[in-house]
Amino acid sequence: MSGEVVIEEGGELRRRLRQQQLISAFGREALRGPDLETLLDEAARMAAEGLGTMLSKVLQHIAGEGALLIVAGVGWRDGVVGVIKFGTDLASPAGFALRTGAPVISNHLGGEGRFRTPQVMVEHGVRRAVNVLIRGEAGAPPFGVLEVDSQDEDEDFSESDVDFLQALANVMGLAIDRERDRRDRDLLTREAHHRVKNSLQIAQTLLRLQLREVEDPEARLQLEQAARRIMTIGAVHERLFSGPAIGQVSVGTYLRGLIEDLRNSLGVGDSERPLELELTEASEAEIWDGDRVTTLGLVVTELVTNAFKYGRDGVVVRLDIGGLDGAGTLTVEDGGEGPPKDYDKVKGRGLGMRILSTLLRGGGLVAQWPPGERFRFVATLAPPPIPTPGQ
CATH class of the missing domain: 3.30.565.10 (Histidine kinase-like ATPase, C-terminal domain)
Incomplete structure (x- = not known):
């Protein structure tokens, strides 16, 4: 029995070390400044690898529709990423995380009384799920939710798994904030160039009018x-x-x-x-x-x-x-x-x-x-x- 415990603890240690390596690698990737789509895809891949599953997804909050859209993921059939939306009500696991800011662990979705299981997860045989909120700077609306799903019931998601996912989500939040800032600067720059162009056109028109005289x-x-x-x-x-x-x-x-x-x-x-x-x-x-x-x-x-x-x-x-x-x-x-x-x-x-x-x-x-x-x-x-x- 003691030998089995040592083996189990050794496996757990290797898993936590691998999770730390993934967080570090994702941080370096985020610093490189890839486009947002690439970054979200990489986050989904690393989240699945870190928890030893085949399924993960990034859900973006679409405020105007009151929905969470799957914008990145691994392991899903065609027609899921970029198409399927979840609700943001408290009966939705992802919606609960979005509204409360608290992580959600559900290790027995089939017998879960708190939440409903979205149809697309039923189709993929999902039995367990864990998700965390993706947020950036204080006061800014959250981007959405990072979720990992599993098709087996052999091992429960733990609080340590939540810590790993939240670390990934925090890095994502910082990268998303940077992307938002860049887009805001781009909008201001575009507007500035547009105004300068219009002013130059007016000056050119005035010179053309002067030519007539x-x-x-x-x-x-x-x-x-x-x-x-x-x-x-x-x-x-x-x-x-x-x-x-x-x-x-x-x-x-x-x-x-x-x-x-x-x-x-x-x-x-x-x-x-x-x-x-x-x-x-x-x-x-x-x-x-x-x-x-x-x-x-x-x-x-x-x-x-x-x-x-x-x-x-x-x-x-x-x-x-x-x-x-x-x-x-x-x-x-x-x-x-x-x-x-x-x-x-x-x-x-x-x-x-x-x-x-x-x-x-x-x-x-x-x-x-x-x-x-x-x-x-x-x-x-x-x-x-x-x-x-x-x-």
């Missing part, structure tokens, strides 16, 4: 260029909240939209002077932050406007991002006769060239006159800055 050709040219610069920046803000992530912009998508905008603003959409964009495969896949994309867009706008001002034929914009450092080469070429004779003076005095000189710090701009009646500007784009520690 201006007859001097040089003044009109300056107003048109100012409107295009505002349009370029506005396009970045529009795509900052519709890109792959907040503050991140697909270079290929942005440049295609910018080229189309320039076609319209320069009035070359249906003309015999086409405006074309050529992107390398690497350039197409680039994702840049808003500041760097704004710089790229302004450089393209200045060079394309300049090319149409002095050139005769169509303009081709090429972008080639190469190497691991993210640097690149932007080429704008047209079939013109080259810049005017006093080009050097224009370069030193013109607003467009001064803007380009400022934008391309860390890079460079070279004017080329290859054989034939055409000229080319080649801009070297600097690699992105190396983040400083702590950023």
Whole structure:
């Protein structure tokens, strides 16, 4: 008999040590910052493993429906996760945990007088269940319930099992709070970019209206260029909240939209002077932050406007991002006769060239006159800055 006790205690010790390992592993996973769906799936898997069962689930409270929806789980048939909902009344084990905040252990569901057994659990032969509340910071509504189910009656769930589940649920709560905070920040960021974009559109509209009152050709040219610069920046803000992530912009998508905008603003959409964009495969896949994309867009706008001002034929914009450092080469070429004779003076005095000189710090701009009646500007784009520690 004493030998049996030692074996049983040894098995119990190994189980508790394994549970502690799972809690530690789940904490590390949560710190990595995976998406919420991945985190909930991992929590369900570890909960089942820690209690030695094949069935577990995460139920999210849907306040507007007064229900708990199974949003993650292991061991359930198709059509359960993401579909089946439980009640939140006190006769529901999960509902009881949600309403009272107290864990629920039911080791004999078939003879349970306190709670009803949901049909989906009956279908899966569940005989025992234990669940705990998933809550985050004090005052915030609870996320839902973490539950583990078992199909056998050989061993009861214990208070130690509840402690393990609650530790997992607490880590989940912290991760969910962080996700909520991130989403709130994203909403505020989206709203900020939306407001900036609208303000820039108003400014552009006012400049267009002012153009109707201006007859001097040089003044009109300056107003048109100012409107295009505002349009370029506005396009970045529009795509900052519709890109792959907040503050991140697909270079290929942005440049295609910018080229189309320039076609319209320069009035070359249906003309015999086409405006074309050529992107390398690497350039197409680039994702840049808003500041760097704004710089790229302004450089393209200045060079394309300049090319149409002095050139005769169509303009081709090429972008080639190469190497691991993210640097690149932007080429704008047209079939013109080259810049005017006093080009050097224009370069030193013109607003467009001064803007380009400022934008391309860390890079460079070279004017080329290859054989034939055409000229080319080649801009070297600097690699992105190396983040400083702590950023």
